[in-house]
Structures are given as C-alpha cells and as structure tokens.
Amino acid sequence: MPEGHTLRRLADELTAAFAGRVLHVASPQGRFAADAALLDGSACVGAESAGKHLFVEFAGERFVHVHLGLIGTFLVHGDVAEVPAPVGEVRLRLVTADPGPTAYADLRGATRCALVTAAARDEVLAGLGPDPLRTDADPERAWRRIAASSRPIGDLLMDQSVISGVGNVFRAEVLFRHRMHPLRPGRTLRRRQFVALWDDLVELMAAGVRTGRIDTVRPEHTPEAMGRPPRVDDHGGEVYVYRRAGQACHVCGGRVRTEMLVGRNSFWCARCQPVFRSRAVQ
C-alpha cells in the first residue's frame, strides 16, 4: 500500500518483469479499454516512480500514468506457469506476449490510470517536491517552502509539492523520531532540524524499499529488545505512534494521541512531542 517506497518497489518489479518485452495490454474492467487497445502489442521500456506516482513506459514515448490512491493495488506476477482469468475489477492487465518467461500484472482500484505523453509526465514531475528516495533530490527546495510557511509541519510533510512520497505513516513516525509536534509551524524549524528530518526520511524510506514494510523503531525499541509482542496488522512494520492511539508510548509510556490534521488521522505522543513554544515569548 502506497507511500513512496511502495511505488518504487512496484516500479522495480514492473521493470524486472516487463522491460524489453512485448506486452498484451488490456482493460478487462473496461475503463481503460480504448487506451489499452492503442498500447496492445507494444514493447515496454520499463517503469519508474516519482513520489507516489508511477509511469510505465512503452515504445514511442508513451506512458501509462498510475496513481494508486488509497485503495489501489498493482500486483505483479513474474514467471508464472499460466495466466489466470481476471478476478474483480481489473482496470489494467499487462501480460508478456513474446518468447520468454510469462509474467502478468493486474491494476485495481487506482485513482488514476491514463495514457500520457512525455510532456505530460514531465509536468507531473515538475509539480512534485523532492523525493527522499531519489539520489538527485534537492532538499533545499523543500526547506525553502517549509521555512517560509506558517502551516503546520505535519501538513507540509504530506504536501506532495513540498516533499513527495511521504504519506501518513512516515509523517507520524518521522515527527515522533525527532520529538516534533505535528502542529509546529514550518517557519519555526531550524535548518538543522529540517536537515535531520530529511536525512531520516531518506534512510527510513530506503529501508522501506528494501523490506516492503515501514519499520521506524530504533533497535532499543523493537519487540525483542522490549520484550513486547510484535505489532500485528495489515502493515506489519514496527512503529512508534502510527495507529497506536490510546496505547502506551514505547519510549515514555504515555498515551499516544490522535487528531485529524489535513483530513487525515495524525498520531503523536504528547510527552515526547511537546507543543512548540516560540523563543520570543519565553
């Protein structure tokens, strides 16, 4: 499920299964049928991700732009014996159609699945803030936005034009790890605090790409280290505050809080992440 690391893994999987292969492209559900017909029988160049966006490239500089939204899934099945009939609402199905290992992939529930030009792809990329997963990212662009904004840092971190690829889990967790209250205004951050946040996101998200999970607890707070039961839910990762409202903070034992922030549930520990007080009024 989709924060930036998920999209990066997906791009890698699609590239491994389909780059250089001729594909059968279809839309069993029908909503992408006309564009699928235009791509059917074309060679796939590969796939790339940027923030939470995914682009699957086909010969002739044609791209399928995919955004999974909250509930979308894109499952890649590499090297299968046979391709099963589509199950459910499959918006886009890719199947290898040339000699070689058989692979297929099904896209369901996405908010966006559209055939676009290179120019349109570039426009999407231009609207995104730096992505911690990209080595060519320029964090200064994000810092300029944050340093000039009175909006809460918990809001800015979720704004894809400020930083791309960060979602509700990484937001909650990185703020906890830096003892920062989600409502702290962006412009009150010191530069070195932002740099520390960014560097941490780079590490946490890269780990997410490697493992396919979001694990944010430090070694001393793992279930083994603390002698507590591991987290069991659909995310699997070990976290400090995300979806732990009402439970005890792994660090201080206080109760984890939750409140809506920019339309999403925000989680924090009131003791570890105190409300910011401006120096000027102290």
Add this chain to the structure above:
DNA sequence: AGCCTATGCGAAC
C-alpha cells in the same frame, strides 16, 4: 458473510 477502516487525492457539492 458482512462490516469497518485505511499508507491518497481529485472532483463534486
């Protein structure tokens, strides 16, 4: 089996 909720975001109201 059915209900609820969710790592997102654009469109409609």
Add this chain to the structure above:
DNA sequence: TTCGCCTAGGCTG
C-alpha cells in the same frame, strides 16, 4: 466539506 474509488486485511458474529 464530502464523496468516490470499489481493494483487502482485520474484526465481529
């Protein structure tokens, strides 16, 4: 501000 997307895992019964 609310809705749609129409998936999928966990929980309830």
